[in-house]
Amino acid sequence: MVDDRPAARDDHWRHAGDRIEDLLDASSAGGPVARERAEQLVGELVELYGAGLRRVVELLDDAAVARLAGDELVASLLIVHGLHPDDLPTRVRSALDSVRPYLGSHGGDVRLVGVEDGVVRLELSGSCRGCPSSSVTLELAVEEAVRASAPEIDRIEVVAAQDGSTSQVIPAETLFTRVHAGPAASWVEVPELAELRPGEVAGYVVAGQALLACRVGENLLVYRDSCPACGRSLAGAQLHRRPGHPVGDAVLRCPTCRAHYDAVHAGDRLDGDGHLLPLPVLVRDGLPTVAVPALEPTG
Incomplete structure (x- = not known):
């Protein structure tokens, strides 16, 4: 039985992809043919609901579509089917705007350098005076906001702000290592x-x-x-x-x-x-x- 409270419903759909993958893995017990048919069934359902969602979007005006895109669940479906009204850079900028007040409280800021081939490049600047945990909390907030608004990206790269005109790219393998090396946050x-x-x-x-x-x-x-x-x-x-x-x-x-x-x-x-x-x-x-x-x- 599914918990019908709003928070529980949100948590339920956020893990829907994991449950689908588990079901597909379970179907493998019936052999490769069973697995292939299960994947085909999922694909057909996705296309069917995508076609229906596209029809809904076509029937609505721009203001109504924008309101739909403001809902996290609906926005994720619009992204999957290529129907979101905002392109990837716009969504990333909006995500950064949502955490900018929090970054400012730590004496920091973030700027979108660019998005190319599924890679988001950000520039983090400033630091919190006397607060060694600042970088960890900032990175955690930025990563969560960006990935929630742009789930299709492959990775995030950070460009460290420099005093001069040049910037130094922090290798992707070291990105957020302090966040993930410590106890996980929920x-x-x-x-x-x-x-x-x-x-x-x-x-x-x-x-x-x-x-x-x-x-x-x-x-x-x-x-x-x-x-x-x-x-x-x-x-x-x-x-x-x-x-x-x-x-x-x-x-x-x-x-x-x-x-x-x-x-x-x-x-x-x-x-x-x-x-x-x-x-x-x-x-x-x-x-x-x-x-x-x-x-x-x-x-």
Whole structure:
């Protein structure tokens, strides 16, 4: 029985390709002929639904098609059948725009250099002051956003920004190695985050881990709920604006040890060493989604 809750439905269709592949593998037990017929059946169904989807698109105006393309599931089907209204570079740029506020909170930015033969080349610039985990969280957010909007790409290459006019390509085999070498992160939908109003701070338990979220203006920021200075929870913390600083300045103060952290700039500590652990946040179909790292094994 399929769970009919929205989040469960989304997770169900995202893994549909894996289930189809498993069924095709199972059909191989009947021999190569059975496998071939199963693949032919899948192909016929894909063509049938593709033809129907094409007919639907032809009957709609451009505004309606654009609304369809704004839904992640429908967009993926439009891409499969070559019906998406936006070309590949446009979709990649939109994906980068969706994570640019998050990158800005880390003092970074990203630019599309080009797309050719299934390879997306990006230029990452800037870095988070005092935040060694910044590069990992930035890469994770960028990779997820780009692959969600452009699933047909083969790989992503990063061009490191240089002071001069030349750029240095980071080899593809080293791309995101720090992300994938560490504990895997799972993107988890947290609908409650959408209810946070500007200036509010709240705690959540997501995938068994305590998180702290706050909204500064339109930006949603999420951190692991642990003060690096004292190791205690930040439950009860509030956002403060420092005297003389512009609108948008936001500081979190630990209720236990009174350590101060810059909520806008990746949780950098303002009165000592250390920083909060920021977690990437993306919005999918209007629902906030957080990359929650796997728990480190104990023992």
